[in-house]
Amino acid sequence: GENVEQHPSTLSVQEGDSAVIKCTYSDSASNYFPWYKQELGKGPQLIIDIRSNVGEKKDQRIAVTLNKTAKHFSLHITETQPEDSAVYFCAASSGGGFKTIFGAGTRLFVKA
Amino acid sequence: GAVVSQHPSRVICKSGTSVKIECRSLDFQATTMFWYRQFPKQSLMLMATSNEGSKATYEQGVEKDKFLINHASLTLSTLTVTSAHPEDSSFYICSASVGGYTDTQYFGPGTRLTVL
Numbered sequence: 001g002e003n004v005e006q007h008p009s010t011l012s013v014q015e016g017d018s019a020v021i022k023c024t025y026s027d028s029a030s031n032y033f034p035w036y037k038q039e040l041g042k043g044p045q046l047i048i049d050i051r052s053n054v055g056e057k058k059d060q061r062i063a064v065t066l067n068k069t070a071k072h073f074s075l076h077i078t079e080t081q082p083e084d085s086a087v088y089f090c091a092a093s094s095g096g097g098f099k100t101i102f103g104a105g106t107r108l109f110v111k112a
Numbered sequence: 113g114a115v116v117s118q119h120p121s122r123v124i125c126k127s128g129t130s131v132k133i134e135c136r137s138l139d140f141q142a143t144t145m146f147w148y149r150q151f152p153k154q155s156l157m158l159m160a161t162s163n164e165g166s167k168a169t170y171e172q173g174v175e176k177d178k179f180l181i182n183h184a185s186l187t188l189s190t191l192t193v194t195s196a197h198p199e200d201s202s203f204y205i206c207s208a209s210v211g212g213y214t215d216t217q218y219f220g221p222g223t224r225l226t227v228l
Contacts, residue, residue: 034216043118043205043219044156089155099171100146100217102156 002027004092006103014111019080021106023090024072030092033073035064038087038105047088048075080110113139116208118220125196126228133191133223135206141186142208146217147179150203162189196227 003026013019025033031052036044050057050064050073057064061080066073073092077084087107093100115138125131135145144163148156160176162168162183170176178200180192189208193200203224207217 036219041222041224043116043207043222046216046218049216099158099161104155 002030002092002094002101004090004101004103006090006106008106009104010107010109012109012111013080015080015082017080019077019084019108019110021075021088021090021108022072023074023092023103024070025092025101026071027092027094028068028071029094030071032093032100033064033066034091034100035062035075036089036091038089040086044089077108080108082110082112084108085110114216114218115139116142116206116218116220118206118223120223121221122224122226124226124228127197128195131193131196131225133193133204133206133225135189135191135208135220137187137208137218140208140210140218142189143186143211144209144215145183145189146207146209147181147189147191148205148207150205150222152203156205159191193225196225198227201225201227 006023034049037047038044048062048064061078063076087105089105090103091100117136119134147159159174160168160170162181164183164186168181183189205222207219209215209217
C-alpha cells in the first residue's frame with residue numbers, strides 16, 4: 001500500500017527565513033497531494049494542494065513542487081512569520097478506493 | 113467556503129457511557145465523510161469512511177460495533193463511541209469531501225474526548 005514519509009520532523013527557522021518540508025510517496029498511482037496546517041487543539045486546515053498534472057503551484061508565500069519521477073513533493077514557505085508556527089502534514093491519495101495517506105507531520109517553529 | 117463543523121468540541125464522560133459526535137458540512141454537500149483519531153504529537157489515523165446513505169467502511173483494527181458511524185444526509189455524519197473506556201480518550205476529527213479520496217478533504221475543528 002501507499003506509504004508517505006515526511007522530513008524533517010521538527011524545523012526551527014528565524015522569522016523571515018524560508019522553510020522547506022519534504023515528502024516522498026511510494027505508490028506511483030498517487031495523483032493528489034494536499035498539505036495541511038494544524039495548530040494546537042484544532043483540526044487540520046488545507047493550505048495548498050497539487051495534482052499530478054502540474055509540477056508546481058504557488059499561493060502567495062506558499063508553494064508546492066511535485067517530482068513524479070522521483071515520487072517526492074515539497075512545501076516551501078517564504079518570509080516565514082511567527083504565525084506560521086504549527087504542525088504541517090503532507091498527504092497523498094490515488095482515488096479508486098484507496099485512502100489518503102498522511103505523513104507523520106513536521107513541527108515548524110518560527111522564532112521572532 | 114468549505115466549512116466543516118464538529119460538535120461538541122470537548123466532552124468528558126464516565127466510563128461505560130456512550131458519546132455522540134456530530135460532523136456537519138456547512139456550505140457544501142459532502143458525499144464522503146471521514147473520521148480520524150489523533151493521539152498527542154502523532155499523525156492522523158483514519159478510522160472509517162462513510163458515504164451518504166451507505167454503511168461505513170472501517171479501517172483494519174477499528175471496531176465497528178464500538179465506533180458507530182451514521183451518514184444520514186449529505187451534510188451530517190455522526191460518530192458514536194459506545195461504552196467508552198479511558199483508552200478511547202483521544203482527539204477525534206472528521207473531514208468531508210464532495211467526492212472521494214482524490215477530492216479535497218476539509219477538516220472539522222476536532223472533538224477532545226476524555227473518558228474518566
